[in-house]
Amino acid sequence: MFRRTVLGVAVALLGLVGVAAPQAAATTEAQVSTAAVVLTYDDSQAAEFVDVVAAGAEVWNTHVSNVRLEKAEPGTEADITIIANDGWPQATLGPFFPGEGGATVWYGRQAVNDGYNLVRIASHELGHILGLPDVKPGPCESLMSGSTGGVDCDNVNPNAEEIAAVEANYAGGRISAPHKGTVLVER
Numbered sequence: 001m002f003r004r005t006v007l008g009v010a011v012a013l014l015g016l017v018g019v020a021a022p023q024a025a026a027t028t029e030a031q032v033s034t035a036a037v038v039l040t041y042d043d044s045q046a047a048e049f050v051d052v053v054a055a056g057a058e059v060w061n062t063h064v065s066n067v068r069l070e071k072a073e074p075g076t077e078a079d080i081t082i083i084a085n086d087g088w089p090q091a092t093l094g095p096f097f098p099g100e101g102g103a104t105v106w107y108g109r110q111a112v113n114d115g116y117n118l119v120r121i122a123s124h125e126l127g128h129i130l131g132l133p134d135v136k137p138g139p140c141e142s143l144m145s146g147s148t149g150g151v152d153c154d155n156v157n158p159n160a161e162e163i164a165a166v167e168a169n170y171a172g173g174r175i176s177a178p179h180k181g182t183v184l185v186e187r
């Protein structure tokens, strides 16, 4: 009777361990992702677009784990500069890595005035920083179709292909791309 009870407790404990183990593994995996490449951005020139730029960065942080976009601490050198202006949105093509410099997003009000989704503009331009070229023309479900997705397109998220491409860009060491640094202009 006693033994059976002990055995029962042991089985129950094993059961608990069995349940607990996957959670522990998931936690470890989440911790590994904090070792992702971190790119900081300076939004001190982003004017009225500070919040939508943060939302665009969060889009990428939600969808990829090999790279993270974080707002730079004041007084520190940022990897990405965000500049609001009155032209068309533009960005330099990456993939950029920490400390390289040259990564810039020009958040152009022309697209805002034409009625394009503000967060989609931000996540699209940040997609260029992460090494994604334009895919134009393209459907709304593609983030990198940009303006060709339609002025009413409010999809702010990358599709599976775009997510996979960014994950691949930041899967290992620093990679170079043939057209890196090219300024891509939306219009």
Ligand SMILES: [Zn+2]
Residues within 6 Å of the ligand: 124, 125, 128, 133, 134, 146, 184, 185, 186
């Ligand atoms: Zn573009």
